Amino acid sequence: MNIPKTNLPRVVIIGGGFGGISLARKLLKKQVQTVLIDKHNYHTFQPLLYQVSTSGLEPDSIAYPLRKIIRTSNRGYFRMAEVSNIDSGRQIIQSNIGELHYDYLIIATGSKTNFFGNDSIEKNGMWMKSVPHALNIRSLILENLEQAVITEDPVERKALLNFVLAGAGPTGVELSGAIAELRNHVVPKDYPDLDASEMEIHLIEGMDRVLPPMSEKSSEKAANFLKELGVQLHLNTQVESYDGREVLTNTSTKFDTYTFIWSAGVTGAPVKGLKAEALIEKANRYVVNKYSQINGYNNIFAIGDIAVMESDEFPKGHPMVAQPAIQQGKHLAKNISHLLNNEELEPFKYFDKGTMATVGRNRAVVELGKFKFGGFFAWFVWMFIHLWFLIGFRNRLVTFFNWVYNYVNFDKAARLIIRPFKENQKQSKSDRAL
Amino acid sequence: MNIPKTNLPRVVIIGGGFGGISLARKLLKKQVQTVLIDKHNYHTFQPLLYQVSTSGLEPDSIAYPLRKIIRTSNRGYFRMAEVSNIDSGRQIIQSNIGELHYDYLIIATGSKTNFFGNDSIEKNGMWMKSVPHALNIRSLILENLEQAVITEDPVERKALLNFVLAGAGPTGVELSGAIAELRNHVVPKDYPDLDASEMEIHLIEGMDRVLPPMSEKSSEKAANFLKELGVQLHLNTQVESYDGREVLTNTSTKFDTYTFIWSAGVTGAPVKGLKAEALIEKANRYVVNKYSQINGYNNIFAIGDIAVMESDEFPKGHPMVAQPAIQQGKHLAKNISHLLNNEELEPFKYFDKGTMATVGRNRAVVELGKFKFGGFFAWFVWMFIHLWFLIGFRNRLVTFFNWVYNYVNFDKAARLIIRPFKENQKQSKSDRAL
Structure with missing residues (x-):
């Protein structure tokens, strides 16, 4: 090396x-x-990946060159x-x-x-652990919308406009909320020749509530926020397979969709x-x-x-x-x-700073020790803390600017299909490893 | 449709x-x-593509969703x-x-x-007509730097650090200038274990001056700017072939390089x-x-x-x-x-607003009718006009912010290898058509 x-x-x-x-x-x-x-040659701020997937942010807002960290000392080396x-x-x-x-x-x-050994999901589903994954999801969502516009077959169009996510942890909740916002605010303006109400977002969860690591009160709030945004929740439901078109579950519920995002385990x-x-x-x-x-x-x-x-x-x-x-x-x-220095080691003690998740504009749930709250103020706290923990002054400023812009304009500016996912699905398989 | x-x-x-x-x-x-x-589902502001290639800007700064233009009237339709x-x-x-x-x-x-029928260049070279092309060039530059760091063979390292461009029109001049700035300002900080002086940028031009469409005076100024930045000019030289490693020309000059960018014709x-x-x-x-x-x-x-x-x-x-x-x-x-309206047609009259090219920070040449000038003021005019013609208020603001940040910090913040080009060269071939 x-x-x-x-x-x-x-x-x-x-x-x-x-x-x-x-x-x-x-x-x-x-x-x-x-x-x-x-x-990779960059650090990924994973908590905001879902905003790259949904055209809210570009990669440079949440990725930070690792060499920029290492170069602060001449005793440091980076190797990709x-x-x-x-x-x-x-x-x-x-x-x-x-x-x-x-x-x-x-x-x-x-x-x-974690696919829990389910090959059909690994082969046909999408997931989001890296920037290339997030960009693939962005392309797929936008490509589906473009195709839905030109499709006269109602069944086909419905499958293009159904977005199905499995796993209602923070990733599933935040991602489905952001897709719902795309539908509520961007699609009606950008696709006037599409009936936005045909676009459905389904979130499937095996347990009996969303955000299982949080309190039941927060789960309930988050579930209500999701419903307000028009996300359809399917609790106590487990996905059994996805063949690229049909999602089968352990109940009678099934979905006809071209977009299935797996966020049900790591x-x-x-x-x-x-x-x-x-x-x-x-x-x-x-x-x-x-x-x-x-x-x-x-x-x-x-x-x-x-x-x-x-x-x-x-x-x-x-x-x-x-x-x-x-x-x-x-x-x-x-x-x-x-x-x-041949000194005694100190045991690690975890300081729980709390947990939080955002569901969409003005909607979040936050738990800081005894304090559990939801709604606008929680959303504000969520934003502040995420900006605070982003790496680098520039990334904070770019993200902040994009959030203000998107908020004021009900917009997601980065809705660009830079690398089409569908047509090049075979090529993009290599991305999946990244 | x-x-x-x-x-x-x-x-x-x-x-x-x-x-x-x-x-x-x-x-x-x-x-x-x-x-x-x-x-594509976006408009590309091609004059700034070279800044995407050289990590100065992200795609959302220079690409604008076409549906955002079309949606201003209910008599408008967009189809990808x-x-x-x-x-x-x-x-x-x-x-x-x-x-x-x-x-x-x-x-x-x-x-x-335009490859003028030269298959070796089309097969092995890079070019820059779209956002995916620009991102491929960005990845290749950064991948070469990463590889150069770990390469102990001096010949191999030199080939990784040689950047060769053919065609000294605005694209070739601006791109080689921006690569030189990467070398001058970013590489010494990011790659302390690399000798930045080993990194050479060569610009090859078949005619006897750079920026042939501009006046001889501007050409001379631009050539001097390039030399100040450390770009090596090879005028009156035509590229004959590139096999992926060696650039052969019609003179005795040849180059050993992994990066050959063709900007010598459309x-x-x-x-x-x-x-x-x-x-x-x-x-x-x-x-x-x-x-x-x-x-x-x-x-x-x-x-x-x-x-x-x-x-x-x-x-x-x-x-x-x-x-x-x-x-x-x-x-x-x-x-x-x-x-x-069955009215008489009006003939088109072209109003020449002038031509300009930038070579790097504080350096540009501008020709507005009789006024021909170069240097800091020209660079300022170049920036102002490019911001003015960018589509959309947001893109102007994001670009402006990035320029200020990059200028003040001598930085290029988007140096992210999102999709490696080299390893996936075969996959990325499909990008080449985009």
Whole structure:
């Protein structure tokens, strides 16, 4: 990988998500050589991906060049690569651009979509874990609308105008809300020769409420917001298959659609090579102690979605969202310092900053400790916090500008089919891995 | 195409470039049914494409949804389609989404890259006529930099860091200037482990000066600006072939490079079906009279790059740039009114608003009639005029914001490899047609 050998210990971080960059930013200030590896050359602010999918934002608003983080120290290195294997005996990682020796290794590879072995969904459905995925969904939505306009067959048109999402976690809720806003505000203006009421948005959830990690009160509020926007909820319903046209469920409910988006589960994205005891096979996540050390290793750590740190409060590990990753990253930087100075390690303590989800303009639910609220003020808090956590002053400003513009004008300005998805579906399959 | 038949005469416009949209905007106010057809769902502001290629702007700054133009009148229709043939006998156009009858037909399909039959360049080179092309160039530049960092073979690294462009018209000059600025300002900061001086930008031109359509004085100024930025000029040199690695020319000069961008010629992009006498075969452009009527037809017109309107001042037709297209579009709207009212047609008169090109920050050349100037003030005029002609208030504001940010910070914020070009070169071939 062409990285110079120095006297400093080398810390290698695999993954430039929330965990990886919060760790890297701290390590860059310390007397270690920091190497950050990611398959993309940018950090993705995943909580706002759904706005890229629905033409509200362009990628540069939510993606941040990783080199811009690394360049703040001359002890930092970035490499765009996919790590294929860890050889813990030789302390080496192997990748598509060669090998690299590490003194400390941090796995921060996050999670990927979980299809629970359902091939029909993986083959025919869409999902949203990266910018290319989000752009594919954007293209597909807009291509469907263009095709619906010229289709005289009512059954065909209905299938083009049905948008079906599975999984009512934050992603499913936010995405279906944003598609509903497209229908309510943009479609009637842009497609006057289309009957916008023919466009239906269906959100399917296996449990009995939306946003299962939140309180029942918030779930109820969010469900009401979705109904106000015209999203049709199907609770206690599980998707069984999707053949590219028909969504079958475990109830009598079925859907005829060209657009099926799967947001009903994630699983860890581990790297090959570690001992069996390191991994919880079912979850594809590493077992770590309260210092983030992977079970069976002293100098290999895992943080964020990929790590299961068991505690009394979280017997199955922390929720797979941004905050635990950010906090574990910052905390691990401290512990690596301690290791280098032969000091005692400090156990990680999670500070729950709360959870939130937005459903559309003026509508969100927020839970901050005891405070649970919904509606306009919650939406305002949601926006403020997301702007605050976006990486880089420029991205905050561009996002803020786009939000103000879209809000005032009831518009989504980036409704551009740059790379058609449908016609090039075979080509775009390669994107799916990104 | 599912467009309702009304009592109004139907005017069909093929192409949503500068000519097509300036005509459509005027026609939408008149008592005709206006149908605009384009293969993209957006208008591309081509003069700023090079900034998308070089990470300065995102697509939404320079692309504008065509439906947003069309929706201003309920007599307007947009269809995303590729027109394959014109049947002038039946007054019908044929496309991938079906047929459509027209009363008046306007061909505004613009131009495409001219390889002059050189297959090696078409197969292995890059070019820039659309947003997907520009994004491919952006990815390729950034991928080359990433690869150069890890390459220990000096010959291979040099080939990754050599950027070779052919054709010193505005596109070649502006693009090579912008790549030089990436090297001068971004690469040293982002790639501290790369020797930026190894990165060379070569601009090849067959004639004896850059910007041949401008005055010799402006050419000289632009050439000096390019040299100041570190672009190496090779005048009186013609490219003979490019095999994906080596650029051969008609002189002893040759280049070892992974990036060869062809901007040395355009040719018309006509539609099949009209009589032979309608087309100038060599140029692939339609012969039109001073009312924009295509030779041999009364109700079929051509405007912009695709039209050759001979005049004393312009014996080979107007220059293939935005202004003639815009002015012909506006003018033709008037003449279609005249036709409908059985009034006499007015001949087109071109008002030359001048020409200009920018070479980099603070550097541009401008010719407005007798006034020819270069440098900071010219650059300011260039920016102002480009903002002015951008479509839509939002696009102007986003572009302005990005320019201010990039200027103040010596930065190009959108350096994101969203769709890698190299690895997926085969897949991306389909983009090339877009």
